[in-house]
Amino acid sequence: MSGMTPSAASLYDRVQRVIPAIEWPVFSDDIDAILRLKRERNAVILAHNYQTPEIFHCVADIVGDSLALARKAMEVEADVIVLAGVHFMAETAKLLNPSKTVLIPDMGAGCSLADSITSEDIRLLRQRYPGVPVVTYVNTSAAVKAESDICCTSGNAKAVVESLGVPRVLMLPDEYLAQNIAAQTDVEIIAWKGHCEVHERFTPQDIREMRAAHPGVTVLAHPECPPEVVAEADFAGSTAAMSDYVGREKPARVVLVTECSMSDNVAVDHPDVEFIRPCNLCPHMKLITLGNIRSALERNEHAVTIDPAVAVRARLAVERMLAV
Ligand code: 13P
Numbered sequence: 001m002s003g004m005t006p007s008a009a010s011l012y013d014r015v016q017r018v019i020p021a022i023e024w025p026v027f028s029d030d031i032d033a034i035l036r037l038k039r040e041r042n043a044v045i046l047a048h049n050y051q052t053p054e055i056f057h058c059v060a061d062i063v064g065d066s067l068a069l070a071r072k073a074m075e076v077e078a079d080v081i082v083l084a085g086v087h088f089m090a091e092t093a094k095l096l097n098p099s100k101t102v103l104i105p106d107m108g109a110g111c112s113l114a115d116s117i118t119s120e121d122i123r124l125l126r127q128r129y130p131g132v133p134v135v136t137y138v139n140t141s142a143a144v145k146a147e148s149d150i151c152c153t154s155g156n157a158k159a160v161v162e163s164l165g166v167p168r169v170l171m172l173p174d175e176y177l178a179q180n181i182a183a184q185t186d187v188e189i190i191a192w193k194g195h196c197e198v199h200e201r202f203t204p205q206d207i208r209e210m211r212a213a214h215p216g217v218t219v220l221a222h223p224e225c226p227p228e229v230v231a232e233a234d235f236a237g238s239t240a241a242m243s244d245y246v247g248r249e250k251p252a253r254v255v256l257v258t259e260c261s262m263s264d265n266v267a268v269d270h271p272d273v274e275f276i277r278p279c280n281l282c283p284h285m286k287l288i289t290l291g292n293i294r295s296a297l298e299r300n301e302h303a304v305t306i307d308p309a310v311a312v313r314a315r316l317a318v319e320r321m322l323a324v
């Protein structure tokens with residue numbers, strides 16, 4: 001968003017292809033209130049690519065994949081960061097910009113990957129694989145990051161793994177991301193059995209059916225999908241990489257094999273691309289709404305805090321990733 005202070009009325013044009021006019025009155029009051037509250041509280045809103053279009057296009061100041069949100073959180077000068085995304089993203093923002101108030105509008109916005117592993121699990125893995133570095137996906141708690149050598153995202157996982165200069169790494173907790181990266185590198189990767197509840201549901205059969213129903217469709221998949229699904233796709237990459245692919249290649253028809261809001265958000269900027277929309281909803285991402293972003297700013301809720309002893313070690317793992 002740029003230029004003069006916008007109002008909800010002036011923003012509708014941008015999203016009218018993905019938000020029916022009949023739904024707009026439900027959003028406009030909250031949008032105006034949030035735009036006002038951001039100025040009053042000197043706040044910025046960071047939104048992940050899976051947020052709904054009225055959040056992503058109408059109130060967010062910074063949007064992107066997990067890697068971009070982490071990098072940009074570090075540079076925020078405003079007093080307050082509202083993270084429209086899931087809890088691990090808010091924790092990462094707090095780790096990287098600890099003097100700011102970081103708010104998450106719903107504390108229940110978790111992640112099946114983050115829930116799949118504990119810091120105790122990592123300590124046990126270190127005993128089992130002594131000396132093998134631990135690469136942890138950012139989709140984890142700060143406590144898990146604190147036990148790790150370095151973090152990664154889906155956007156930089158291969159580079160992070162190869163940056164360590166070792167023959168073998170533990171890559172946790174997403175089994176499918178680990179397998180998809182293992183297929184691209186000579187480094188041996190030991191995986192964990194965590195899965196994203198959104199991406200694990202796609203099957204190779206889904207992709208074959210999409211291709212049969214929509215001839216010529218370009219299939220882009222997130223690397224949290226099972227390897228058999230990625231093998232059927234034309235391209236696999238992080239949410240930002242998928243969005244960039246659409247902008248660069250301008251496929252006539254495309255399907256984004258990922259969370260549902262992604263297609264809406266990308267479609268806004270690409271009216272000439274036909275989006276085929278089988279998708280799965282992330283119940284955690286969808287807990288964030290304009291209503292609870294507004295009350296987060298009104299009530300200063302829910303502030304993310306991290307035990308300082310944990311934060312020091314978790315920050316190191318994230319900073320090592322950002323240095324790669
Ligand atoms: P990205 O880093 O690709 O945005 O992915 C985050 C996520 O939660 C995907 O499910």
Ligand code: SF4
Nearest residue numbers: 111112196197198282
């Ligand atoms: Fe976690 Fe999957 Fe939701 Fe992303 S889409 S936040 S990995 S459950």
